[in-house]
Amino acid sequence: MHVEKQRPAGSALMHFLYLIFIDPFVQMAQAPDLLAQTLWEGLVSGMLYALIALGFVLIFKASGVFNFAQGIMVVFAALTLVGLYEAGVPAFLALALAIVVMFILAFVVERSVLRPLVGQPDIILFMATFGITYFLIGFGEIVFGGDPKVMITAPLYLPKGAITYHTLGGMVQLQKIDIAAAVIASLMVAGLAIFFSRTRIGRALRAVADSHEAALSVGISLEQIWVIVWFAAGLVALVTGIFWGARSDVSFALEVIALKALPVLILGGFTSIPGAIVGGLIIGLGEKIVEFYWGPLVGGGTDAWFAYVIALLFLLFRPQGLFGERIIERI
Amino acid sequence: MKVRHFISGMACASLLAGGLLVGAAQAQDSIYVPLFTYRTGPYANSGIPIANGMHDYLTMLNERDGGIGGVKLNVEECETGYDTKKGVECWEQTKDKHPTVVNPFSTGITLQLIPKASVDKIPILSMAYGLSASAVGKDFPWVFNPPATYWDGMSMIIRYIGNKEGGLDKLKGKKIGFIFLDAGYGREPIPLLEQLAKDYGFEVKLYPVAGKEMQDQSGQWLSVRRDRPNWMIMWGWGAMNPTAIKRASENGYPMDHFIGIWWSGSDDDARGGGQAAKGYLALNFSGLGSNYPAIQDIKKYVVDKGKSQVEKDKFADTFYNRGVYNTAIVAEAIRNAQKITGKKVVDGTDVRRGLETLNITPARWKELGFPDFGAPVKVTCDDHNGHSPAYMQQWDGTKWVKASDWIEPMKDKVDPLLEKAAADYVKSNAGWPKRTEACDKSS
Numbered sequence: 093m094h095v096e097k098q099r100p101a102g103s104a105l106m107h108f109l110y111l112i113f114i115d116p117f118v119q120m121a122q123a124p125d126l127l128a129q130t131l132w133e134g135l136v137s138g139m140l141y142a143l144i145a146l147g148f149v150l151i152f153k154a155s156g157v158f159n160f161a162q163g164i165m166v167v168f169a170a171l172t173l174v175g176l177y178e179a180g181v182p183a184f185l186a187l188a189l190a191i192v193v194m195f196i197l198a199f200v201v202e203r204s205v206l207r208p209l210v211g212q213p214d215i216i217l218f219m220a221t222f223g224i225t226y227f228l229i230g231f232g233e234i235v236f237g238g239d240p241k242v243m244i245t246a247p248l249y250l251p252k253g254a255i256t257y258h259t260l261g262g263m264v265q266l267q268k269i270d271i272a273a274a275v276i277a278s279l280m281v282a283g284l285a286i287f288f289s290r291t292r293i294g295r296a297l298r299a300v301a302d303s304h305e306a307a308l309s310v311g312i313s314l315e316q317i318w319v320i321v322w323f324a325a326g327l328v329a330l331v332t333g334i335f336w337g338a339r340s341d342v343s344f345a346l347e348v349i350a351l352k353a354l355p356v357l358i359l360g361g362f363t364s365i366p367g368a369i370v371g372g373l374i375i376g377l378g379e380k381i382v383e384f385y386w387g388p389l390v391g392g393g394t395d396a397w398f399a400y401v402i403a404l405l406f407l408l409f410r411p412q413g414l415f416g417e418r419i420i421e422r423i
Numbered sequence: 424m425k426v427r428h429f430i431s432g433m434a435c436a437s438l439l440a441g442g443l444l445v446g447a448a449q450a451q452d453s454i455y456v457p458l459f460t461y462r463t464g465p466y467a468n469s470g471i472p473i474a475n476g477m478h479d480y481l482t483m484l485n486e487r488d489g490g491i492g493g494v495k496l497n498v499e500e501c502e503t504g505y506d507t508k509k510g511v512e513c514w515e516q517t518k519d520k521h522p523t524v525v526n527p528f529s530t531g532i533t534l535q536l537i538p539k540a541s542v543d544k545i546p547i548l549s550m551a552y553g554l555s556a557s558a559v560g561k562d563f564p565w566v567f568n569p570p571a572t573y574w575d576g577m578s579m580i581i582r583y584i585g586n587k588e589g590g591l592d593k594l595k596g597k598k599i600g601f602i603f604l605d606a607g608y609g610r611e612p613i614p615l616l617e618q619l620a621k622d623y624g625f626e627v628k629l630y631p632v633a634g635k636e637m638q639d640q641s642g643q644w645l646s647v648r649r650d651r652p653n654w655m656i657m658w659g660w661g662a663m664n665p666t667a668i669k670r671a672s673e674n675g676y677p678m679d680h681f682i683g684i685w686w687s688g689s690d691d692d693a694r695g696g697g698q699a700a701k702g703y704l705a706l707n708f709s710g711l712g713s714n715y716p717a718i719q720d721i722k723k724y725v726v727d728k729g730k731s732q733v734e735k736d737k738f739a740d741t742f743y744n745r746g747v748y749n750t751a752i753v754a755e756a757i758r759n760a761q762k763i764t765g766k767k768v769v770d771g772t773d774v775r776r777g778l779e780t781l782n783i784t785p786a787r788w789k790e791l792g793f794p795d796f797g798a799p800v801k802v803t804c805d806d807h808n809g810h811s812p813a814y815m816q817q818w819d820g821t822k823w824v825k826a827s828d829w830i831e832p833m834k835d836k837v838d839p840l841l842e843k844a845a846a847d848y849v850k851s852n853a854g855w856p857k858r859t860e861a862c863d864k865s866s
Contacts, residue, residue, distance in 0.1 A: 107649040123492075123649070126645070126648070126649055129645060129648070130645055133641040133642070134647055136641070137639060137641060229463070230626070233462075233463055237471075237734075238463050238464075238468070238470075238471050239467070239468065239469030239691070239734065239737070240464045240467075240468035240662070240665070240691050240695075241695065242695050265673075265674075269671055315565075321460065336638060338634050339638060339639070339666065339669070340637075340638035340639075340662050340665060340669070341468065341662060341665045341666075341691070343461065343465070343467065343468050343662055344464060344465055344467060345464075345466070345467075345468070345637070345638060345662035346638065346662075347465065348465055348634065348635045348638075349635070349638060349639075351635050352635070379634055379642070380641065380642050383642035383643075383646070384642060384645055384646060384649070387642070387646070388646070391629060391631065392629060392630055392631050392643070392646070393605050393631035393632070393633055393635055395633070395639075395642050396605070396633030396635065396636055406698055408573035
């Protein structure tokens with residue numbers, strides 16, 4: 093029978109401290125390939141978290157509303173794409189039609205939900221996004237059913253397989269779909285950042301974000317801006333759905349990934365596109381490194397809560413996030 | 424105006440009265456079988472085929488045989504979304520309609536309903552899920568979990584691994600990883616796994632996956648790559664399963680050393696992995712495919728007549744057949760109850776006795792139209808489970824195929840732990856009622 097030796101109290105404490113402060117770094121030095129792999133996984137997850145957060149940021153910037161429906165928009169967009177393909181529509185036409193559907197959704201949301209609620213407190217608009225969520229869940233289940241679907245990566249010419257580097261004394265493997273996700277997410281973020289900072293519509297969006305009334309007074313169409321922003325969030329949802337769907341399956345379970353955006357938003361700020369990216373990367377890298385090197389000390393599963401601990405610390409010391417605008421109100 | 428109000432009032436009253444009368448008539452003339460299902464929510468991919476299988480088999484009995492013993496079955500689904508709160512709501516909604524048995528189809532819901540079963544006199548059938556300890560009939564007279572407990576399942580997997588390694592003694596020094604949904608369901612077999620690790624000298628590595636992380640799992644599989652377990656075992660559900668199978672193949676884990684419990688082996692689970700998932704193994708206790716007379720009858724009387732929600736290409740897939748298996752047990756328990764009580768319309772109290780005398784031999788499976796569909800199931804007053812064997816199925820890249828003979832559970836390891844767990848449950852739930860229900864002779 094195996095009997096573990098009793099450690100003296102002082103020795104046990106030293107061992108515990110060693111496991112926390114020394115051992116993880118020893119592991120990093122001893123297996124640099126695993127460290128590189130962990131960093132890569134963290135970067136990919138971070139980019140994907142950033143994509144989800146981006147959808148929230150776009151809508152929050154334009155309307156001050158936290159869009160609870162962003163998660164279900166991811167599901168709805170991905171199901172539309174796969175559903176159309178399964179119905180016999182060629183992949184790229186299905187993609188184009190999915191984009192059209194997301195535009196129609198933006199238009200309908202503006203007409204039927206946002207426009208009637210202009211001037212209402214933000215909490216009312218927030219609650220309205222709950223309504224949109226549950227409507228889309230029900231509508232999506234009626235149209236597409238609850239059966240899971242397989243993302244159409246091959247028909248969309250998304251790469252599969254992995255690139256393996258035998259390096260750092262071991263092996264680092266990069267999934268091609270992850271590389272594609274990171275590249276497309278980066279391009280999308282850069283495109284949106286340029287669009288909203290350099291174009292007339294982007295400047296109008298920022299004006300709306302600062303003050304609805306002031307924007308209206310200088311002739312900016314609030315309705316038009318909302319449609320554009322919800323459509324942009326819909327596009328982001330579609331891309332998010334494609335890559336998250338490729339990692340797992342396309343089903344209503346995808347909705348829960350929106351929860352990962354909350355700590356990212358708290359970290360990066362609700363109004364900053366670069367903040368969403370940096371926040372996503374910090375959360376992605378942080379949770380993967382902590383889970384891999386420190387997770388075994390607490391029985392694993394740290395990725396379920398570590399991001400929220402970081403978010404909580406930020407809330408305590410920098411509530412506006414890394415890049416968010418500091419709110420100063422006169423009293 | 425008043426006349427119009429009067430007429431419409433009378434019409435409403437007539438409709439209401441008519442509805443009540445019809446309801447009362449149905450209550451008298453039919454056997455009420457509620458099905459707690461989840462066709463929506465994050466776990467719908469596992470819930471839908473099971474719901475279809477359960478619904479279609481009972482519908483087939485109505486269409487082909489006019490119900491059971493000449494009494495129509497009143498089948499009603501209650502959507503739980505795999506949400507414990509909604510499951511409890513379903514119980515509260517259905518309990519006054521005299522349900523014969525409740526199938527919660529969620530370990531979380533089952534755990535909440537166990538204390539209610541004896542109070543409301545409704546038996547719970549948690550088929551191969553739920554609380555393993557509820558197999559002990561003297562402590563849980565209203566709960567049944569045939570054909571095998573999770574602990575039986577874990578012991579079968581370890582036995583299979585032992586056989587592949589050349590004997591259980593060869594497990595000494597091996598490393599076995601356990602990836603599980605971090606919820607009551609996934610944690611349920613850990614005590615037995617740790618006990619077996621002590622007994623056979625292998626090391627266990629645990630990889631919990633939180634519900635909202637189930638579509639990522641990159642951290643867990645990175646840890647698997649570092650720890651290099653010789654075998655991986657999975658207790659997954661919903662989207663966790665296809666994600667884990669994809670991650671395992673991406674990470675180059677040998678798929679024929681990756682084994683899922685019977686709830687991690689649906690067609691949808693493996694289909695997403697396609698050819699890369701080839702070799703993945705999962706336990707199963709229900710038959711594969713549609714080559715059974717009863718399954719063909721479902722096709723003839725239900726599917727082909729447009730009375731099913733199943734998609735044609737998913738008819739008789741693994742989890743569909745699992746749903747059929749579940750309701751085959753329900754139907755047999757109802758028949759037993761009719762035989763024992765002499766009544767045609769039976770209720771929960773009667774069907775509890777029917778479940779406690781369940782004895783499905785190979786000959787009986789054949790009579791029911793399911794030759795070799797399942798192993799024999801024998802439930803008794805003391806043993807509410809039966810501890811039946813299961814077999815290993817393997818994904819061949821496009822479909823599941825049978826990959827082993829029946830694997831017996833390690834009863835000698837499981838039983839003492841079950842007894843202890845049941846005793847602990849009773850002790851920790853002050854005032855747990857002592858069994859007062861008499862055992863039937865055939866039990």
